[in-house]
Amino acid sequence: MTAEGLVLMGCGDVGPIHEPMDGYSTLARATLATADIRFAQCERVYSERGAPQIHASRFGTYERCKPHMASVFSDCGFNVVSVASNHAMDWGADALLDTIELFRKQGIQTVGAGRNAAEARQPAIFERNGVRVAILAYCSVLNEGYAAGPNNAGAAPLRAHTYYEPHEYQAGMPPRVVTVPHEEDLAAMADDIAAAKKAAHAVVVSLHWGLHFIPRAIADYQPIAARAAFAAGADLILGHHAHLPKAIGVHDGKVCFYSLSNFIMTTTSGVTPGRTALFAKRYGVTLDPEYPHAPFGMDAKRSLIAKALFTAKGIGRVSFLPVLIDPQLRPEVLLNPDPRFGDAVNFMDQVSEEFEHSFAVDGNEVVIQR
Numbered sequence: 118m119t120a121e122g123l124v125l126m127g128c129g130d131v132g133p134i135h136e137p138m139d140g141y142s143t144l145a146r147a148t149l150a151t152a153d154i155r156f157a158q159c160e161r162v163y164s165e166r167g168a169p170q171i172h173a174s175r176f177g178t179y180e181r182c183k184p185h186m187a188s189v190f191s192d193c194g195f196n197v198v199s200v201a202s203n204h205a206m207d208w209g210a211d212a213l214l215d216t217i218e219l220f221r222k223q224g225i226q227t228v229g230a231g232r233n234a235a236e237a238r239q240p241a242i243f244e245r246n247g248v249r250v251a252i253l254a255y256c257s258v259l260n261e262g263y264a265a266g267p268n269n270a271g272a273a274p275l276r277a278h279t280y281y282e283p284h285e286y287q288a289g290m291p292p293r294v295v296t297v298p299h300e301e302d303l304a305a306m307a308d309d310i311a312a313a314k315k316a317a318h319a320v321v322v323s324l325h326w327g328l329h330f331i332p333r334a335i336a337d338y339q340p341i342a343a344r345a346a347f348a349a350g351a352d353l354i355l356g357h358h359a360h361l362p363k364a365i366g367v368h369d370g371k372v373c374f375y376s377l378s379n380f381i382m383t384t385t386s387g388v389t390p391g392r393t394a395l396f397a398k399r400y401g402v403t404l405d406p407e408y409p410h411a412p413f414g415m416d417a418k419r420s421l422i423a424k425a426l427f428t429a430k431g432i433g434r435v436s437f438l439p440v441l442i443d444p445q446l447r448p449e450v451l452l453n454p455d456p457r458f459g460d461a462v463n464f465m466d467q468v469s470e471e472f473e474h475s476f477a478v479d480g481n482e483v484v485i486q487r
Contacts, residue, residue: 122428123245125321126152126438127355129377129420131198132160133189133446134182134385135410141381142192144449148422148438149194153245156252157380158325158357159198159227163187164215167208172260180207184219189381191223197241199254199323201229201272203358206263210270229254229323230265230272237265237273238305240313240320250321250427251313255306257326257338258358275302275324277338296338303342307349314350319427322351325358327376330400330414333468335364335375340472343373352432353425360413362421365437365465366472370487372435378420380440380448383410407444418442419464422450424482436482437465452481 126149133141149155163184190198198220205213210232217227226241240251255275256263265271276299281292306322313320324342328334343354347368354373356363363376386392388404392412396402402414411417420440426433439451439461451458462483466476475486 121246122426122433123154123243123248123250124152125154125156125250125423125425125427127156127321127374127377127423128195128380129158129357130160130360130379131157131189131193131381132182133381133383134161134186135383136186138186138189139192140445141189141447144443144447145440146193148450152424154197154243154250154252155193155195156197156199156321156323156355157190157193157195158202158323159190159200159216160202160204160382162205162208162212162216163219164208164212166215167212170207170209170262172262180204181212184215187216187219187223190220190225193381195225197226197228197243197252199229199325200227201237201254201256201323202325203256203258203260203263205230205256205272206260206270213270228252229256230270232270234265234267234273237271238309240309240316242317248427248429249317250319251317252321252323253306253309253313254323255302255325257324257342275299275306275326275342277336296336298338298342298345303345307345310346310349310351318429319352319432320350321353321355321425322346323355323357326356327359327363329359330361330396330402332361332402332414332416333363335471339375340366340368344368347371353423353435355423361416362419362465362468364469364472365474365485366469367474367485367487372485372487374421374423374437377423379411379413379417379442380420381446382413383446384412386412388412408446411442411446416464419461420448421461421465434484435487436479436484438482439465453478
């Protein structure tokens, strides 16, 4: 918190299913408490109602959690969460709406989903020290029927079309995969951002998007969507879904965190021979046997907290705090000159090399120069 304006800290995916819940936040809670806005992405639904939908994964039973398990969000002090995820509708509208209501009863604002498209596209607005910041959220990885419509519940969509372009004339050669944003969804997001910018000094956009598990890979549609969001008036993008950190890119002086990684995530899948073989073949990833409840890959224990200062003039300093998730799946904020801090900075520099970026270490923060 600062007298100069308003500080936001943004985290990635949250949704542990292994109890007890109250231990996960212990290493990060004090750091998060220094911010005015504490954001996270919700990866589960919390309800006793609903039924698995036809598109839900075969592991869908753990996407719905007991309502008391949502305490992990209040333990961390989050005061706004995106519920725009690929799992938002795995148990139908009742479970999603129960989740939204549960958060709101805890004093946590929700963005990115609702009873209809109009509600899903509403921003959360925070005001501190005379500074107003609006937060919007969208999801690009939606199964059929998961998007909110004029009269149906769901997530605010920012979908993408996929095309396959041949590389050369030889039959059987792998094609190039081309993705482009859904034009109507992109236009709707731009309209929402422009409207939010009239009501606030700055706009933050949360995007659940991209390619999960695969290191470094950024889909074609992502930079296109990022630039469109910035052109419409967005000041910062917080991305997630990939379950590992990906690039930080500066587009026309504005920062896009393409993936903040996991923050607090567990699954029942385990590091089994089947999952190990699947991840090696499909994603080119080796699972970490020291993290059996987080079988997402060796780099899935890396994370970061995005940090931004907002003033009445808009967005100011943007930085990130390197985070390492320990074997108990607790996010630990790393401090300079811990060698793990330097390793984290080097890792983010490497995964960002295809995008304009420049980092400068300032104390325990890594400032993104714009």
